[in-house]
Amino acid sequence: MAGGPGDRLGRRIPAGRPEGIGLMDRNDGGAERIVTVFGGTGFLGRRLVQSLLEKAFRVRAVSRHPHRAKPKAAATAPNMPEPIEADILDASSIGSAVTGSYAVVNATSLYVEHGDVTFERVHVKAAADLAGAARAAEVEKFVQISGIGSDLRSDSTYIRARGQGEGAVRNAFPGALVVxxxxxxxPDDVFLTTLMRLVRLLPIYPLFGDGATRLQPVYVGDVAEAISRLIERSNEEPSTFEFGGPRVLSYKELVWEIGRRLGTRPMLVPMPFAVWNSIAAMAEFVPGARSSATRSISCASTTWRRSTCQV
Structure with a gap:
């Protein structure tokens, strides 16, 4: 990754020092430091849990179905993460999960809306509820995982909710760090593995839009390591950190690079975003497609518009 907390982990956007929050320093007196990770069994969350364990934190991995995951101790740490069952959409269940924590990380996300589970509900209201619960519990650090391109004025409901969520979190917990x-x-991502599978299978590959959208893919393990370092630091200023990989590619260049490494040269055909959105809508009615095809299409469509997908 280029730039960083330090000088290499990412780009920092200063955000003024909050006043009047009165936080406890749990590094004093050798107190045990607990980090509670909501979304701790997800794509980013489980890597973050491992990175935190390697830094000798006690870690609570929070999810709705914690026992579906197979937690394991980090190679350099004997501790296991503590699985905690809680639903970020249920404000009554999050208070006990954050009690006694040194830091709380919100790594939950939503890419496809279902009924009353909307982008606004997850990325704005639930995020603010969690930040408020963390402040009430006198948690020292709160980290909100967002995405590059988050914009509360965007026409995209997903991107707009991400931007609104950042503001809502900082209102509830003024000292929050935003990543x-x-x-x-x-490994096991939805983004790159989906592209590789499609490039390998399709002789004619449909591009999102004109293929000019610029992306800066970043390895998920590097993001997890960067977040764990932010938590490890004792005097981190409230800021926004942007993490990206070492190369900037257009979508078209990325597909060509994937094809080159796979030994194939697909014919690339531009396809308007509206067509992709229609495909995603139709996939909602196909049994078994909701959790895979729909998520991939919706996530990728968002990515090509603003490079904000965090699968």
Whole structure:
């Protein structure tokens, strides 16, 4: 990654020092430091849990179904993460999960809306509820995972909710750190593995838009390491950090690079975003497609517009 907290982990956007929050310093007196990660079994969350364990934190991995995951101790740390069952959409369940924490990380996300589970509900209201609960519990640090391109004035409901969520979190917890990541890649991701599968299978590959959208893919493990370092630091100023990978590519260049490495040369055909949105809408009615095809299409469409997808 280029630039960083330090000088290499990312780009920092200063945000003024908040006043009147009165936080406890849990580094004094050898007190045990607990980090509670909401979304701790997700794509980014489980890597963050491992990175925190390696830094000798006690970690609570919070999710709605914590026992579906298979937690393991980090290679350099004997501790196991503590699985906690809680739903960020249920304000009554989050208070006990954050009690006694040194830091809380909100790594939950939503890419496809379902009924009353909307972008606004997850990325704005629930995020603010969690930040408020953390402040009430006298948590020292709160980290909100957002995305590069988050904009409360965007026409995209997803991108707009991400931007609104950042503001809502800082209102609830003025000292919060905001992490904006470019599209994250790594083993078992939805983004890059989907592109590789499609490039390998399709002789004619449909581009999102004209293929000119610029991306800066970043390895998910690097993002997790950067976040854990921010938490580890004792005097981190409230800021926004943007994390991206070492190369900036257009979508078209990325597809060509994938094809080159796979030994194929697909024919690239531009396709308007409206067509992709229609495909995603139709996939909602296909049994078994909701969790895979729909999520991939919706996430990728958002990525090509603003490079904000954080699968």
């Amino acid at each position: 904006r990541s470019a599209v994250m890649v790594g």
